[in-house]
Amino acid sequence: MDCLPAFGTGIYEVLVPTLEVYTPLIEANAARIDAASVQTYSYGEHPRQKLDIYLPTESGSSSTTPNPILVFLYGGGFTNGDKVNQNKPLFYRNLGYFFSQKGQLETIIIDYRLVKHGAKFPDGGEDLSEALAWVDRRYSGQKRPLFILGNSAGGMHACAWLFEPIFKDTRRALIESSNGIRITGIVLVGVLYHFGYSTASLKERLASYLGTELDHYSPMISARRCLESGELMSAGLPPVLVIDSELDPDDILRATQDFISVLRKSNYLEIKYLQAQGHNHISPPLALGTGIPGEEDWAFQVLSFINGLL
Structure with a gap:
């Protein structure tokens, strides 16, 4: 982590050197990561609609207290990403390992449609x-708290599902459920919440x-529209933990604070904020499974957020 500041803060300039830093750290723990079940x-008909479930080593103490569920959506700018990186297959297996073994969460990592598969907004939200x-359906009749963790573009898909009116009926059913999975909390990591501070070239890429x-x-x-519709006042949403990284690009850091200000206008929505110290935009998920406390601290704070809602 100490070498990350030298790489800068731009996403594309830090991508390759950050991967080079974390690859040997993760490979040193490959046996433990690969041992995760x-x-x-x-989950759907499209070839991209697949998911991996990482099972905890300890099941709930009884049939009435099964393990909570965590659903993770990775980033990749809407154009890249896989639940298992084809070139470096320990990523994102490392994340599945960490949350299933360290947090005892049934951890689900989903693939979703990308631009090269013809995806257009709101297809990512629809896949989620x-x-x-x-x-x-899988856990029908089981009362299970479920948490959504969205990183970068994956967090934008989570926000679409959380705020866009097209998903209102389905999210209300899962947020208010009393006999099945229940959306209990949302974690958003390194999300670009608006584009007012972004470069023209980035906007052009996102427009795809x-x-x-x-x-x-x-x-x-989307959040502002949801707020103005009255939904946040009448029923509320689950608590949201907003995370950015100390070395995130400036447009993400500034937009994050704007987003938090909008959400805090609702008295029916609990918002918490965390900055991952020492991390850049790419490093938080790559650091999981290293076993290095400072690297994994952000994720242990996510587990504290989750455990506080159980």
């Missing part, structure tokens, strides 16, 4: 919605998924 399923419906009116679909504008 994982099962793969299809389908995955949650699959999970709900969001369309030319991309500002209309930014998480902050």
Whole structure:
């Protein structure tokens, strides 16, 4: 982690050197990571609609207290990403290992459609919605708290599901559920909540998924519409933990504070904020499974957030 500041803060300039730093740290723990029990399923008809389930070593103490569930959506700018990195297969297995073994959470990592598969907004939110419906069917009748962890572009998909009106009925059913999975908390890591501080070149890349009116679909504008609709006042949403990294790009850091300010206008929504010290935009998920306390501290704080809601 100490070498990360020298790489800068731009996403594309830190990507390769950050991977080079964390690859040997994760490979040193490959035996433990690979020992995690994982099962793969299809949650929809599209070839990309698959998920991996990482099983905890300890099950709930009884059938009435099963393990909580964590659903993770990785980043990749809407154009890249896989639940298991094809070139470095320990990523994101390391994340599945960490949360299933250190947190005893049944950890689900989903693949979703990318731009190269024809994805356009709100397809990522729809894939998340389908995955949650699959999970709900799988655990029908089991009262299980479920948490969503979205990183970067994956966090934008989580925000679409959380705030866009097209998903209102499905999210209300899962947030208010009393006999099945229940959305209990949301964690957003390194999300670009609006594009007011972003460069023209970044906006052009994001438009491949969001369309030319991309500002209309930014998480902050979606949240503002949800707030103005009265939904946050009438029923509320689960608590949200917003995380950015000390070395995130400036547009993410500034937009994060704007997003928090919008959400805090609702008295029915609990917002917590955490900055991952020493990390850049790429490093938080890569650091999990290293066994190095400072590297994994952000994730242990996520576990504290989750445990505080159980």
